[in-house]
Amino acid sequence: MFKLSVVTPERVVFEQSARSIIAPGSEGYLGILTDHAPLITALIPGKLSVTDDASQTQDFALSGGFLEVANNVVTILADAIERASEIDIERARRSEARARERLSHRSDPAIDVARAEGSLARALNRIRLAE
Amino acid sequence: MPTLRDIKRRIRSIENTQQITRAMEMVAAARLRKAQSRVEAARPYGLKMQQMLESLAVAAAGLHHPLFEERKVKTTLLVVFSSDRGLAGSYNSNMIRNSVRYLRQAPPGSVRLGIIGKKANEYFKRRSYPIDFAITDLGGKVDLTRTRRLALDITEKFYRGDVDEVKLLYTRFVSMVSYRSTLERFLPIEKPAGADDKAVTDYIFEPDAEKIFTSLVPRYCVTKILQAMLESFASEHGSRMIAMGNATRNAKEMIDNLTLLRNKMRQASITKELIDIVTGAEALK
Numbered sequence: 001m002f003k004l005s006v007v008t009p010e011r012v013v014f015e016q017s018a019r020s021i022i023a024p025g026s027e028g029y030l031g032i033l034t035d036h037a038p039l040i041t042a043l044i045p046g047k048l049s050v051t052d053d054a055s056q057t058q059d060f061a062l063s064g065g066f067l068e069v070a071n072n073v074v075t076i077l078a079d080a081i082e083r084a085s086e087i088d089i090e091r092a093r094r095s096e097a098r099a100r101e102r103l104s105h106r107s108d109p110a111i112d113v114a115r116a117e118g119s120l121a122r123a124l125n126r127i128r129l130a131e
Numbered sequence: 132m133p134t135l136r137d138i139k140r141r142i143r144s145i146e147n148t149q150q151i152t153r154a155m156e157m158v159a160a161a162r163l164r165k166a167q168s169r170v171e172a173a174r175p176y177g178l179k180m181q182q183m184l185e186s187l188a189v190a191a192a193g194l195h196h197p198l199f200e201e202r203k204v205k206t207t208l209l210v211v212f213s214s215d216r217g218l219a220g221s222y223n224s225n226m227i228r229n230s231v232r233y234l235r236q237a238p239p240g241s242v243r244l245g246i247i248g249k250k251a252n253e254y255f256k257r258r259s260y261p262i263d264f265a266i267t268d269l270g271g272k273v274d275l276t277r278t279r280r281l282a283l284d285i286t287e288k289f290y291r292g293d294v295d296e297v298k299l300l301y302t303r304f305v306s307m308v309s310y311r312s313t314l315e316r317f318l319p320i321e322k323p324a325g326a327d328d329k330a331v332t333d334y335i336f337e338p339d340a341e342k343i344f345t346s347l348v349p350r351y352c353v354t355k356i357l358q359a360m361l362e363s364f365a366s367e368h369g370s371r372m373i374a375m376g377n378a379t380r381n382a383k384e385m386i387d388n389l390t391l392l393r394n395k396m397r398q399a400s401i402t403k404e405l406i407d408i409v410t411g412a413e414a415l416k
Contacts, residue, residue: 011172
């Protein structure tokens, strides 16, 4: 059992105890159990699964951020996070379309390709989790 | 000497003003509650981010990032956080006074202004100070997307070498009744002190400290700006609430005094009429 807290720039999303989590690390998904070694890693858009002390698993759509483990306290600094059941799928679809539209003109110097790709990855992640 | 009617008219006019200030006080109080909870909700993220930055700096002392680079300061960008609306007590005048003081002591021509809020923009535009950018349509609301954009624009100016230093002048929200003007250096970022032996944890970094550092730093910048903005807006609503509360109280005092005066005058005129009648009656005897 360890303490998990998820914070975004705007608020503390939740603080609870958890048995295990699986997070989308920049080098691939990683699982964290109790007494994990101290770790700092970057997170990419993907699915965050949290298993609480009653062995209930919940999925979240995470839009990137950082994860820190120290002394059985796991802190996730998320850019944005939603419960899979609370995703606004229409909005995600719209931003997917917008990102694809921008990427189809990728030779245009006015287009920030890295940003459009990032936004596409986030939109696809939300859609995948909502379905 | 005002007549009885003049006084009645003034009382009515002050009552109207009082109604408006009372309504504004209530609106500001509601906004303040919201703004305050947002400031407080945003603090843990900023704090954690600072800690991570320090852990990283300790773990990998040789880290370099262009946003930490100290250059010889030729141009400073001073970002002033004011409000779009007035009637917020001394909130805007304090901000403007402090920025003018800063501009005076700096070498002439070395400071460019970045302005948030109509009030500071009006002031500095009229006096033709060098304004780098001005954002005047936020309306006291903090928007994360726009804040990200703003932080990006500012860091971009620093990267390009348009400015060698960025400072933030904002009002820190200390408590419901206490606000403090704060001047803070934003860029280049202060090297985190870290190296505090007791707190050093031996972290594993994935992929490696340097990569994490590079993606952490831009987010750190956004957080800084967001924090300054949230603090300022909460202070704005707080100042307005207090100013309007005072105005309402002053209006009440004026009404009380005028009512007293009105009653005295009415009494005086009644007495005078009575004397007239009595003397008239006496004369007829």
